[in-house]
Amino acid sequence: xPLDAYADAPDEALLxxxxxxDRDAARLLMxxxxxxxxxxxxxxxxxxxxxxxxxxxxxxxxxKIATEWRQDEAKVTxxxxxxxxxxxxxxxxxxxxxxxxxxxxxxxxxxxSVADQMQQTTRSDALSxxxxxxxxxxxxxxxxxxxxxxxxxxxxxxxxxxxxxxENLIARGKRALASVxxxxxxxxxxxxx
Amino acid sequence: xxxxxxxxMDLEAFFEAGRKDAPEPSAALxxxxxxxxxxxxDQREAPEPVQKGKGLFGRxxxxxxxxxxxxxxxxxxxxxxxxxxxxxEAISDxxxxxxxxxxxxxxxxxxxxxxxxSFEG
Numbered sequence: 001x002p003l004d005a006y007a008d009a010p011d012e013a014l015l016x017x018x019x020x021x022d023r024d025a026a027r028l029l030m031x032x033x034x035x036x037x038x039x040x041x042x043x044x045x046x047x048x049x050x051x052x053x054x055x056x057x058x059x060x061x062x063x064k065i066a067t068e069w070r071q072d073e074a075k076v077t078x079x080x081x082x083x084x085x086x087x088x089x090x091x092x093x094x095x096x097x098x099x100x101x102x103x104x105x106x107x108x109x110x111x112x113s114v115a116d117q118m119q120q121t122t123r124s125d126a127l128s129x130x131x132x133x134x135x136x137x138x139x140x141x142x143x144x145x146x147x148x149x150x151x152x153x154x155x156x157x158x159x160x161x162x163x164x165x166x167e168n169l170i171a172r173g174k175r176a177l178a179s180v181x182x183x184x185x186x187x188x189x190x191x192x193x
Numbered sequence: 194x195x196x197x198x199x200x201x202m203d204l205e206a207f208f209e210a211g212r213k214d215a216p217e218p219s220a221a222l223x224x225x226x227x228x229x230x231x232x233x234x235d236q237r238e239a240p241e242p243v244q245k246g247k248g249l250f251g252r253x254x255x256x257x258x259x260x261x262x263x264x265x266x267x268x269x270x271x272x273x274x275x276x277x278x279x280x281x282e283a284i285s286d287x288x289x290x291x292x293x294x295x296x297x298x299x300x301x302x303x304x305x306x307x308x309x310x311s312f313e314g
Contacts, residue, residue: 018230021238026230034226038218043211052222059226063233124214127207146208147215178204185203 011076012069019066026063033077034059036148037084043143044088046132054091058083074157081150081158085140092136130180138173145170 006014006028017025037058041051061083062076073079131139137159144155145166152170156163247255254263 018234021234023230023234026234027227030223030226030230034218034223035215038222039215042216048216048219051216052219055218056222056225056229060229060233063230066233067237123207123210127211130207146204147211149212174204177207181203181207 012071015062015066015069015076016071018063019069026066029062029076030059033062033080036077037080040081040084040143040148041088043128043131043147044085044136044140045091046128050091054084054087057087078154078157081144081148082160085158089136089140126181126184127177130177133180134173134176138169138176141166141169142173142177 006017006025009017009025009028011029011032014025014029018029034055038051038055041054041058042048045051045054058080062080069076074082131143134142140159141155144150144158145152150158152163152166156166159166159169161169254260257263257266
């Protein structure tokens with residue numbers, strides 16, 4: 001079956017087709033979803049090799065669950081984003097020696113300038129560096145909202161919290177980002193006007 | 194407040210740069226995922242291994258309730274043999290009295306409620 005035949009099929013239908021033995025449907029699903037969750041993983045982890053491992057692991061979980069997938073449950077994308085978020089959180093925790101997420105302090109005005117630590121000068125790299133200064137949950141919410149451009153209700157489902165909590169995480173995350181980036185304004189080509 | 198708004202405007206520019214600078218998954222990753230699609234499907238479509246039928250002995254064990262029942266029966270059997278070969282004292286007295294003793298022991302009551310005439314002659 002040519003992939004074009006499924007071009008308009010929703011993700012959930014493609015997964016059901018794969019569960020019934022149609023591998024082309026899974027390949028189309030892979031092309032649709034892999035770039036998105038890879039970017040999510042990369043933005044969370046800041047490491048391409050690790051992001052690829054997480055992406056493959058998440059997609060493998062999807063293939064395995066295909067036969068048990070209930071059509072009335074969450075959207076495939078929401079489910080995948082959640083899996084990736086959890087896998088990334090696990091890896092970030094291991095990196096930090098199992099320190100609690102809540103123990104990671106937000107950057108403060110008086111903290112050491114991140115400018116000294118940064119090697120990149122592009123805005124994207126600066127953003128990536130600044131995101132890595134945030135507590136995991138704030139980073140996750142900001143990435144999903146402003147880089148993956150998901151809606152707050154969808155992020156709430158992915159993070160398994162209420163919409164109010166998502167708004168709070170995003171607001172705190174953006175304040176912290178602004179605080180970090182403001183210190184590098186001139187370096188990044190912004191005037192103080 | 195003005196300062197916050199100013200910072201947020203800056204952030205939008207950073208987010209836009211971040212969205213445009215989206216990394217793409219490598220061809221190697223896509224290839225690995227494609228392999229996973231096939232291997233999971235292969236496993237799912239592989240025929241179930243044929244289970245050999247149980248033999249007579251197995252069916253008998255199943256019929257009496259499986260191995261727990263067999264172990265219970267074995268224990269009861271061993272206790273029976275021990276009691277038969279070397280009976281406890283109380284059982285021994287009763288048995289010898291029943292078989293060889295001078296006292297008559299009956300397994301049935303020869304004098305039921307209408308047997309009083311036996312005593313009266």
